[in-house]
Amino acid sequence: MINILSSITSTQNGMLGDVASVPKCIDKSCQRVIWRKRASVPITEDQVRGIFLRYDTNKDGLLSKEELKNAFASLGSRMPGVRAWLALQHADVNGDGFINEAEFDKLVKYTLKRGYKIN
Ligand SMILES: [Ca+2]
Ligand SMILES: [Ca+2]
Structure with missing residues (x-):
């Protein structure tokens, strides 16, 4: 039972x-x-890399301030010019005003920290 x-x-x-x-x-x-x-959703590292690579418009392997500005504008930055300048201050290690391949990772990490979102 x-x-x-x-x-x-x-x-x-x-x-x-x-x-x-x-x-x-x-x-x-x-x-x-x-x-x-x-x-x-927050943008992924791969997407950030893809966008910056696409905005190297003269294909010289370097990102100028102008190219960075266009890239940040496409990321939805409200002040892409300022953001490009700040990104250069942060990531342009050798101070030539361009982001080269060695500095690219720093730029990507900096951009990811800004927390851009995509739809
Ligand atoms: Ca370029
Ligand atoms: Ca540089």
């Missing part, structure tokens, strides 16, 4: 547990993940 009762109780608990936990996941946490993906 006791065994039957306890097995029924545990089965019911198990069923209740399943019913209660599964829809919770679908309704709340799972949907939240989907919504987060649909809303604007």
